[in-house]
Amino acid sequence: MSAVASYRALLRTVGPAYVLVAFLGRIPLAMSQLGALVMVSEVSGRYALGGAAAGSLAIANAVGAPIAGMLADRIGQRPVVLVQSLVGAAGLAALVAVTTPTAPAWLIVTVAAATGLMLPQVGPLARVRWRPITAQDRPGPSDQRRLIDAAFSYEGAADEASFVLGPALIGVLGVLLDPAGAVLAAAVILAVFGTWFGIHPTAQLVAKAASVVEDGRLWSVAFGVLIVAQFFVGTLFGSIQTGSTVLATAAGQAGLAGLIHACLGIGSVIAGLSITALPERFLYSTRMLAAATALFLFAIPLWWVDSLGALVAVISVLGFAVAPYMISNFALAGIIVPITKVGTAMTFLAAATGLGYATGAGIAGRLADAGGHQPAFGVTIAAAWGALLLAIIANSTLRRARVVS
Missing domain, CATH: 1.20.1250.20 (MFS general substrate transporter like domains)
Structure with a gap:
């Protein structure tokens, strides 16, 4: 099976809508760190505070990601991603709300950290879905290996593309709206596409595959x-x-x-x-x-x-x-x-x-x-x-x- 044929087979299996949803669902995480940095720095007039907010968000997300992964393995991706998408979107909105020129630094940093803790890792969770997805049509071992290769190649490219597009969106929306508007846009994207990713039927395939192993x-x-x-x-x-x-x-x-x-x-x-x-x-x-x-x-x-x-x-x-x-x-x-x-x-x-x-x-x-x-x-x-x-x-x-x- 050629590389092009492998990608076509993946699209036939899940449909282009899933690929789009799983890609857009990871964009808010790529937007969040730079968005927090730019917004907090501009509103407060302190780059150090902006850096602290962005850093706390990133570190909290690194701490929370494995915890969310463990929960997803135990109870399924659907409830975990749904809660994270909605609470994470609310957290981004709350970060915008508390970021004022007179807000205490501890409050901004705390809200940023709480938000980072809840932002879902859509990219890694999407990778988990491909093995049961590619097994649906019962392909031969060689064909499934080629399909999984194609899936992981796509996911790697999608992650890279998201971390190019996410910061670019912050820049563009920051000019068209303002930094706070850009962060709110990230919240909306997460609420819509993160939730959609959570309820997509492929989430149940992971749970079924895990239940028989x-x-x-x-x-x-x-x-x-x-x-x-x-x-x-x-x-x-x-x-x-x-x-x-x-x-x-x-x-x-x-x-x-x-x-x-x-x-x-x-x-x-x-x-x-x-x-x-x-x-x-x-x-x-x-x-x-x-x-x-x-x-x-x-x-x-x-x-x-x-x-x-x-x-x-x-x-x-x-x-x-x-x-x-x-x-x-x-x-x-x-x-x-x-x-x-x-x-x-x-x-x-x-x-x-x-x-x-x-x-x-x-x-x-x-x-x-x-x-x-x-x-x-x-x-x-x-x-x-x-x-x-x-x-x-x-x-x-x-x-x-x-x-x-």
Whole structure:
């Protein structure tokens, strides 16, 4: 089955409406952090408070994601996603309401954290649905493997696209409306499409598949490797965004930082959609190692970047290694974790990425204060080296990994 045929088969199975809903349902999470940062900073006149609100939202979401994943595995995705979508949307609206020039900082940060805790991880939960979805028509093992490859390739591309489109929507709506209006728009999108994703019939397929499979253990050495791997790629994201912002600001083009960072996502989307064309004999562990090698090699030139044009060129190329690396990690998790724990596993990986992002941005920011964009990009290179070293050391472990009962 060719890559194009695989994507067509997926669309025939679930219909284009589900693909659209699952994509739009993850946009509010991508909008929330930047939306909080811009809105709180502008209203309060304090960038430090804006950063604190955005940071608390991101960290709380990283903490809450695995908890929501565990609940989804136990009681089903439908009730968890419905509650998170409605309460998360209300939280975004509440954050707008409490963000006033005279509001105490603790109140804004607390509401931001409570909101982040409830925002659903639609992307990881959508990944969980594909295995039972592709099993509906009882395809042969080879065809199902190709369909799952296509599904995970699409999900990786969709995640990257959402983290390009989300911040872009905040920028556009912030101009057309204002930052508060942009955050309210995120709340509306979440209430509509998050709820729709929750009630979609595919949510019940996950519950049925889990009910007929014996329970098993989540944690293993291989799964721990994947957690660390996602932490490294999150660190790479955070440090790149920080370094790009520093260089763009130094060049007098601070407003271009978001668009420059989006170049990383464009290459990643293209690579993510293409990876399903790889032959089945190219194992996920091998793909992870190859992608980690590319991450490191493509990141090295960042050390010598000193102009926005050069930065765009290097980041665009680096993006082609990002999606293959992440897709391999999530696909491996789907293989080595029992189906009754896959929701938990996917949200743990998402949480590790978020914590890595916060770590990378924090370390790169401190180094940038002292030495500009170059040491910030040094964090990016170090994260890519860590990803490569981990892939080399753990390759044989991941090759042998099977579901732990």
